[in-house]
Amino acid sequence: MASPEAVKFLKKTPLFSQFSEKELEALFSTAKVREFEAGSTIVREGDPAGVGFYLVLDGQVEVRKGQKVLAKLSVGDYFGEMALILDAPRSADVVATQKTKCLMITRWELRSIISSYPDVALKMMGELARRLSATNQALKE
Secondary structure (H helix, E strand, O other), X not given: OOOHHHHHHHHHOHHHOOOOHHHHHHHHHHOEEXXXXXXXXXXXXXOOOOOEEEEEEEOEEEEEEXXXXXXXXXXXXXXXXXXXXXXXOOOOEEXXXXXXXXXXXXXXXXXXHHHHOOHHXXXXXXXXXXXXXXXXXXXHO
């Protein structure tokens, strides 16, 4: 069972804010905590979709396309969410800029959770659609 602190942390993350406590506990129980040293490449552009999704628990990462920094992500931010849905190569590098701890969940683990808690898929799709809409709006500006 996930600690109350872990569930509270996940609840504050936009992607999981609509999840019930039971759904969050199921998610946390299947996820793994991974640590990365500063300078470590967590995800490499062009690699197969692979492992899946990462939520930054501590530290900071940069999303890079070549030498260009596309985004800086820190505690509560996430990346790799498209790997949960699509079986497509990674679209950018993600590099730890300091010692970083991430919660990692694979596509297979998420599918197992969805089979037990089908509403999880709808809740995640809603947040991903909001994120895509915000990205599209930013590109128009």
